[in-house]
Amino acid sequence: MARQATAVGSNDGIGSVAGSIFKWTVLTFFLVFTFFPLVWLVISSFKTNIELQTAPFALPQVWQFGNYVNAVQVAELPRLFLNSVIVSTSSTALAMLITSMAAFVFSREKFRGQQSLLNLIIAGVLVPIIALMAPYFRLTNVLGLYDSLWALILTYTAINIPISTFLMYGFMKSIPAELEEAAVIDGASFYQRFSMVIFPLSRIGLVTAGTFVFLFSWNEFIYALLLTSSVRSRTLQLGIRFFTSQFFTDYTSMFAAIVLTIIPSVLVYVFMHEKIIKGLTSGALKG
Amino acid sequence: MIVQSRKGNRLGIILFLLPVLTLFTLYFIYPLGFVFVTSTLDWNGIGTPQFVGLQNFLDNFQTRTFQISVRNNFIWLFALGFVQIGLAALVAILLARKPRGWRFLRTVYFLPNVISQVAIAMMWAALYNAEYGAINQFLEMIGLENLTHNWLGEISTALPSILIQQVLYIGYFMIIILASTMSIPESFYEAAEIDGANVLQQEIFITLPMIKDILVTTMTLAMAYGLRHFEATFLLTNGGPANSTSVLGIQLYKELSALDYGHANAIGATLVILGILMIVTIRAIGSRGAAADRMQ
Numbered sequence: 001m002a003r004q005a006t007a008v009g010s011n012d013g014i015g016s017v018a019g020s021i022f023k024w025t026v027l028t029f030f031l032v033f034t035f036f037p038l039v040w041l042v043i044s045s046f047k048t049n050i051e052l053q054t055a056p057f058a059l060p061q062v063w064q065f066g067n068y069v070n071a072v073q074v075a076e077l078p079r080l081f082l083n084s085v086i087v088s089t090s091s092t093a094l095a096m097l098i099t100s101m102a103a104f105v106f107s108r109e110k111f112r113g114q115q116s117l118l119n120l121i122i123a124g125v126l127v128p129i130i131a132l133m134a135p136y137f138r139l140t141n142v143l144g145l146y147d148s149l150w151a152l153i154l155t156y157t158a159i160n161i162p163i164s165t166f167l168m169y170g171f172m173k174s175i176p177a178e179l180e181e182a183a184v185i186d187g188a189s190f191y192q193r194f195s196m197v198i199f200p201l202s203r204i205g206l207v208t209a210g211t212f213v214f215l216f217s218w219n220e221f222i223y224a225l226l227l228t229s230s231v232r233s234r235t236l237q238l239g240i241r242f243f244t245s246q247f248f249t250d251y252t253s254m255f256a257a258i259v260l261t262i263i264p265s266v267l268v269y270v271f272m273h274e275k276i277i278k279g280l281t282s283g284a285l286k287g
Numbered sequence: 288m289i290v291q292s293r294k295g296n297r298l299g300i301i302l303f304l305l306p307v308l309t310l311f312t313l314y315f316i317y318p319l320g321f322v323f324v325t326s327t328l329d330w331n332g333i334g335t336p337q338f339v340g341l342q343n344f345l346d347n348f349q350t351r352t353f354q355i356s357v358r359n360n361f362i363w364l365f366a367l368g369f370v371q372i373g374l375a376a377l378v379a380i381l382l383a384r385k386p387r388g389w390r391f392l393r394t395v396y397f398l399p400n401v402i403s404q405v406a407i408a409m410m411w412a413a414l415y416n417a418e419y420g421a422i423n424q425f426l427e428m429i430g431l432e433n434l435t436h437n438w439l440g441e442i443s444t445a446l447p448s449i450l451i452q453q454v455l456y457i458g459y460f461m462i463i464i465l466a467s468t469m470s471i472p473e474s475f476y477e478a479a480e481i482d483g484a485n486v487l488q489q490e491i492f493i494t495l496p497m498i499k500d501i502l503v504t505t506m507t508l509a510m511a512y513g514l515r516h517f518e519a520t521f522l523l524t525n526g527g528p529a530n531s532t533s534v535l536g537i538q539l540y541k542e543l544s545a546l547d548y549g550h551a552n553a554i555g556a557t558l559v560i561l562g563i564l565m566i567v568t569i570r571a572i573g574s575r576g577a578a579a580d581r582m583q
Contacts, residue, residue, distance in 0.1 A: 019486060023381050027392055030378060033455050034395055040421050041410050056424040102307040105300050121307065124315045128562045130515045130536045131555035134325065134543055135318030138332070158314035161307055190299040219403040221518050226540075237405045241522065244412075251419060258409050262402050269401045273394050276401070281466035 038262075045255035052252055064252065071257035074246050076231065080239040081264075087149055087235055088217040091156035095164050095213045096206050098157070103168035104194050108180065118169065124162030133226055140227050151227040152235065156217040164209040171205025172198060211276060218265070236261050319559065326553040331546045343553035352526075353554070356533045359446065363534065364513035364565070366454050368506045372464075375457040376502060379464035380490055383471075393465065397458035408522035411452045415439050415523075439524050442531045449523050449532060453516075460505045467501040468494060507569050514562055 044052055045067055047060040071077065105111075106118045136155060145151040175198060183197045224238040234242075240261055247254035269276065326343055330336035347353045378396065382389045399407060414421050415438040423435040438448045471494065479489050517536035520526065526533035526541070535558050542551035 016486070023386065026378060027381060027386070030396055030455070030457065031392060034399060034458075037410055037414055037421075038398075041413065044413075053419050056419070056421055057428070098306040098310070101303040105303045109296065109300055111297075111300055117304075121311055124311065126511075126562065126566060127315060127319065128511070128515050128558050130517055130539070131322060131558035131562075132314075132318040133539055134548055134552050134555060135321040136314070137543065138321070139313060139318070154310070155314070158310040161311055161314075165307065190296050194303070215401065219405075221403070221405050222536075222540075226543075237403050240403075240405045240409055243409065251413070254409075255413065258406055262406050265401045265403070266398070269398060273397070277393070277397060277462055281463055 041255055042259055045252055045259045047252050049250060049252050067253045067256040068260065070250065070253040071260055074250075074253065075239060075243060075257045077236075077239075077257065077260055079231070080234060080236045080261075083149060083234060084218060084236040087152045087156065088214050090149075090153045091160070091217045092210050092214045094153065095157045095160045096210050099161060099164040099209070100168050100172075100199060100202060100206065101194070102165055103172050104198050106165075106169050107172040108193070108198065118165075122162055122166045122169075125166065129159055130222060133222070136223060137226055145227075147228045147230055147233050149233050152217075152220075152224060152233070155223050155227065156213070156220060159223075160213045160216060164213055167209040167212070168202065168205055171202055171208075175201050207275075322552045322555040322559065325548050326556040328549050330548045332548050333546075339549065343549045344557070347550060347553050347557070352530045352533055353535075353538060355530055356535045356538045357557075359532065359534045360514055360516065360561075362446070362450070363516045364510045366450050367513040368510040371454045371457060372460055372502065372506050372509050374455070375460035375505070376464050376498070378457060379461050379468050380494055382461075382465055383468040383494070384486075393462065397462050399456050400458045404518040405522060407452075407456075408519045411519075412439070412523055415448055440528055442528050445524050445528055446532045449519055452523075453519055460509060463505055464498060464501055467498045471497045503569065503573050507566065510565055510569070511562065514558060514565065 040057075043059065044056075046063045046065070047055075048064055051058075051060060102121075106114065140146050140151045140155070143151075143154075145154065179201065180193055180197050183193055188196060219237060220235075221237045221241075224235045225241070228234060228238065240258065243254045243257055247257070325336070327338060327340055328336040329339045329342075382393055413419070417423060417435075417437040417440065420438070422438065426432065426434050436444045438444050475493050475497075476489055479493055484492065515536060516534050517540075520532050520534055521537055521540070524532045526537040535554055539551050539554040539558070542554060
C-alpha cells in the first residue's frame with residue numbers, strides 16, 4: 001500500500017505528473033493492442049462481407065448470426081473440437097499418470113544413478129523440439145500411428161515429460177515424510193504409498209503440471225501439421241489453417257469460425273484466471 | 288519382512304520408471320541421435336543412405352535462404368529476448384505499484400496467451416490484409432492512404448509486421464516478472480523513500496537488482512522461443528515474400544516435405560547446437576555478472 005502512495009508522491013510534483021502520463025500511456029497502449037483486434041474480429045464476424053469492406057469500424061446494420069451457422073457447417077467444427085478434446089485430455093491424463101509415478105520414485109525412493117537419471121530427463125526441457133521433426137515423423141510411421149489421434153497423444157505426452165517430471169518432482173519432494181511413515185507403519189506397500197498417500201496429496205502439483213500439458217496440447221500446431229493428413233484426425237488448431245481455403249471469400253463466416261475456436265479458451269480463462277495465473281507463476285518461479 | 292519390501296520396491300521402482308524412460312528414449316534420445324547421424328547422410332528416407340560428412344552443413348550455409356533464415360532467427364532471438372522482455376518488465380514494474388485496475392489489466396494482458404498462436408495469427412492475417420484489413424482501412428480513414436501497404440506481401444514490411452505482432456504480446460513474461468517484483472519486501476521501498484529516493488530511483492536501484500535473476504530466466508526462455516519460432520511466420524507468410532521472413536524451422540519443414548532428410552536434419556542439428564551455444568553464453572555472462580557482484 002505504501003508503494004501505491006508513492007506513485008502520486010509529493011516530493012517532485014512535475015516528475016510525478018510526467019510519470020503518471022507515461023504510465024497510463026504504456027498501460028493503455030497494451031490494453032488497446034490486446035483488446036482492439038479481438039473486438040474488431042468479433043464485431044466483423046457479425047457483418048456481411050460488403051459491410052466489412054465499406055464500414056470497417058461501424059457496428060453491423062443487421063447482426064448476421066447466419067455467419068455462425070455457416071461456420072459450424074463449413075468448417076466441421078464439432079469434429080475438430082472433439083478431436084482436440086480427446087487429444088488434450090488423453091495426453092494430459094497420460095502425462096500426469098506416468099510422470100507422477102516417475103516423480104514418486106525419484107523423490108521418495110533411493111537407487112543407484114537416481115540423480116543423473118533425473119537430471120537427464122529434466123535436461124530435456126532444453127531440447128528445441130522443433131528440430132526433431134524428421135525423427136518424430138519417422139518414429140510415428142514406424143509405430144504405425146501416422147494420421148491417427150494416438151500419434152498426437154503419444155507425441156504430446158512425451159514432449160511434456162521433462163517439464164511435468166520436474167514440476168511433480170519438486171512438488172512431491174515437499175510432502176513431509178511423516179505422512180508416508182504413518183502409512184508404512186500401518187502396513188502400506190510401495191504401491192499403496194503411491195496410490196493412497198503421495199498421489200492424492202499431490203493434487204495441487206497435478207493441477208499446475210496438468211495446466212501446462214493441457215494448454216500445450218490444446219494449442220500445439222507443428223506436430224499436428226506434420227503427423228496427420230486427413231480430416232479424421234485433424235485438431236482444432238490445424239483445422240483453423242484450412243479456413244482460408246474452406247471459406248474462400250466469405251471472410252466474415254471465417255471470422256465467425258475463428259471466434260468459435262477462441263471462445264472455449266476464453267471462457268475457461270474468465271472463470272479460472274486467478275488459478276491459471278497462480279499456477280503458471282508458482283511453477284515458473286521455482287524453475 | 289524388510290527384505291521382502293525391499294524386493295517389492297526394486298520391482299516397483301523399475302515398473303514406475305518404465306513408461307517415462309521408454310517414451311523419453313523414443314522421443315528424446317533416439318531423435319537427437321537420429322538428427323545428428325542423418326545430418327551427415329545423403330538420404331531421401333527410403334533408399335540407401337550415403338555418408339557425406341559435413342557436406343549437408345556446407346551446402347546449407349551456402350544457400351541464400353538458409354543464410355536469411357539464420358539472420359531472421361537471430362532477429363527473433365533479440366527481438367523477443369530484449370524488446371519483449373524489456374516491455375514486459377516495464378509493464379510489470381508499473382503494475383507492481385498497484386495502480387487503479389491493475390488486477391484487471393494483468394488479466395487482460397495475459398488473455399492472448401490462452402488463445403492459440405494459430406487463431407491469433409489468422410486474426411492478424413485479417414488485420415494486415417491489403418483489401419479488407421483493419422489497419423489499411425484505419426489509415427485510409429484518417430487520411431494517410433499513402434502509408435497503406437500490402438503488409439505481409441512486401442519484402443520491406445513483412446518481417447516487421449510479424450515481429451511487432453509477436454513482440455507486443457508481453458502477457459506471459461509480464462506475469463512471471465510481476466510475481467517476482469511483487470515479492471520484494473515493502474520495507475525496502477519505505478527505507479528508500481525516507482532517504483529521499485524518488486519513484487524512478489527506487490525502480491532502478493531496488494527493483495531492477497532484485498528481479499535480475501528472473502529477467503535472465505525469462506530472457507533465456509524468450510530467446511529459446513526466438514530460435515524455435517515457427518507458427519506465426521508459417522501461417523502469415525510461410526517464409527515469403529521471396530523467403531525474406533523465413534526461419535530455420537520453416538526451412539526444416541520445407542526440406543523435410545521435399546524428403547531431403549540430410550539437409551533437413553543438418554538444419555535440425557544446427558538448431559540444437561545454436562540452442563546449446565545460446566544457453567552456454569547466457570550462463571557464462573550470468574555467472575560473470577554474479578562474480579562481479581560478489582567482488583563489490
